[in-house]
Amino acid sequence: MNPVATPFFFYLLSATMIIGGILVITRKNAVHSAMALITALLAQAGIYLMLYAPFVAGVQIILYAGGIMVLFLFVIMLISIERTVKERQFNKQWLVGIAAAAALGGLFIAVYTKGKSLFPEGRVTYGEGQNVQDVAALLYDQHQGTYMFSFEIASLLLLVAIIGAVVMAKKRI
């Protein structure tokens, strides 16, 4: 099935993401920033759906918008926000920061305009297949499971992160 109104949804979702990102880095209140970030993440899940990646879209919603952002909101509640709202929000290097970001943006623009032939332009109309099954085959399958070892390493990384978070947040060990 070909997607309908792809340009409309692309520009809608990308505008939501860009505006959400701008709000994240400009709001004083960290809770408002978190809300804007959740909006941007949900819009990005929509973009993943447009790219025929339903599994990554589901992981994005469940893990990012559901898990990580709840963690952020918990920590914002634990630390006092009344005082930080009154403080100066941007540091003294903001001019240097903007200059560095502008240089990076100029680099991106230069790369994208000069090397246009390097980047894929072609339109891909690929029907919906068995995305979840294919991802699972790459992760777990005995014969073509290229990423099985990496998957185990990722679980080890999560274990280390759990222990690290507990050790850091505990008052006395």
Add this chain to the structure above:
Amino acid sequence: MESMLHISTLHYLVLGAALFLLGVIGVLTRRNVVIVLMSIELILNAVNLNLVALSRYWQGMPAYLGGGPGALHGQVFAIFVITDAAAEAAVGLGILIAFFRNKETVNIDEVNLLKW
């Protein structure tokens, strides 16, 4: 106009670059550690968007080049990046809580214990 109405992989890459820039500006200029961590999440999301967009492009490549319907390596990498982001957020926020307990602030300019 034609190139605006025809959404190609390059459009997604440009969107990812814009998000990456927003994240970099946030990391470099904000003073609140929580918002700096959120900007890092923005950067990781920009990388994920690039990975998934190029994965879809790769699916359209011929099979002898490694393309085809099963070529979902970019999406698998995006899942690994999401795992990484979860670990990073957990440890970073744990460090932030320990820091707040000691210094009673979340201002990143006060994080200077290891400075000399």
